[in-house]
Amino acid sequence: PQLDLWKTAHPILRQWMSEQMGPRAALDQLREDLPQIRDAARELPGIVSHLAEKIAADNLHFDIKAPELDEIKRQLVAQEKQRFALMLGASAFVSGTLVLTLTMSVIVGWSLIAAGAVLSYVGRPKN
Numbered sequence: 001p002q003l004d005l006w007k008t009a010h011p012i013l014r015q016w017m018s019e020q021m022g023p024r025a026a027l028d029q030l031r032e033d034l035p036q037i038r039d040a041a042r043e044l045p046g047i048v049s050h051l052a053e054k055i056a057a058d059n060l061h062f063d064i065k066a067p068e069l070d071e072i073k074r075q076l077v078a079q080e081k082q083r084f085a086l087m088l089g090a091s092a093f094v095s096g097t098l099v100l101t102l103t104m105s106v107i108v109g110w111s112l113i114a115a116g117a118v119l120s121y122v123g124r125p126k127n
Contacts, residue, residue, distance in 0.1 A: 085123030092116035 019025060054060040093116025100109030 082123045082125070085119050089116045089119030089121075089123055092119060 051060065092112045096109045096112025096114075096116060099105055099112060103109070
């Protein structure tokens with residue numbers, strides 16, 4: 001026999017969506033959150049007054065410290081060093097290749113290529 005899952009599940013899904021997302025669910029959630037909303041509303045005038053005083057005195061400063069931000073800053077600094085080493089390595093490698101190709105200075109050319117290889121190794125991703 002052919003079973004149409006959509007026809008079978010549709011009434012159940014419609015009822016579930018109504019219970020979870022409908023106006024009744026929103027009203028139930030509002031009733032549940034009402035004590036916290038009431039407490040926050042009571043404190044709001046004092047908070048606004050305090051902030052207004054700070055702003056008027058030009059004494060409002062935010063000091064945000066989060067370990068995640070420190071980790072992101074550390075990663076950005078490491079990536080910047082890595083990019084610098086890779087760019088320097090690539091430049092030295094290309095310069096060494098050009099020196100070897102265009103001039104007879106073998107020592108300088110191979111030195112630049114070796115420096116480029118070392119810098120590229122130092123600047124490689126460490127994942």
